[in-house]
Amino acid sequence: MVSRKVRVINATGLHLKPAAYFCKEALLFKSLVTFSFGNTTANAKSVLSVLSACVKCGDEIEIVCDGPDEREALRSMCAAVENGLGEQVN
Numbered sequence: 662m663v664s665r666k667v668r669v670i671n672a673t674g675l676h677l678k679p680a681a682y683f684c685k686e687a688l689l690f691k692s693l694v695t696f697s698f699g700n701t702t703a704n705a706k707s708v709l710s711v712l713s714a715c716v717k718c719g720d721e722i723e724i725v726c727d728g729p730d731e732r733e734a735l736r737s738m739c740a741a742v743e744n745g746l747g748e749q750v751n
Contacts, residue, residue, distance in 0.1 A: 662727040663735045671745040674717040677708075679746035684708050686741045692728025694738060705738065 671679055687694040687705035694705040698720060704710040705724070716722060722742070726734040741747075 662725060663731050664723055664725040665735055665739055666721050666723045667739045667742045668721045669716055669718055669742055669746075671748040672718050673748065674720065675711055675714065675746070677712065679748055680708050680711040682747040683711055683738075683741060686737060687734070689737070690726070690728070690730050690734035692726045692731045692734045694724070694726050694734055696722045696724045698722045 669675065673679060675683060684706055696703055696705055696714070698714045698716050701714045703714040714722075724735060724738045724742075726732075726738065728734070
């Protein structure tokens with residue numbers, strides 16, 4: 662199991678379109694991909710789970726990957742967040 666904290670930088674946080682982008686990225690991996698924010702742990706492969714975490718711009722989440730491709734998954738998920746989740750970042 663590997664984990665890393667990352668700050669959400671896109672203006673809308675993990676709203677519908679960025680949440681879908683985040684999930685699509687997580688679905689590329691065999692590993693279990695979750696993230697925690699506050700007292701919530703969300704399944705990164707479920708749009709509803711991601712949306713229910715109510716993550717806003719500037720919030721810090723901890724991404725956790727556990728499985729055969731966990732290191733690659735963690736790198737990819739962190740890069741997706743750091744690059745704005747498919748949205749233009751100012």
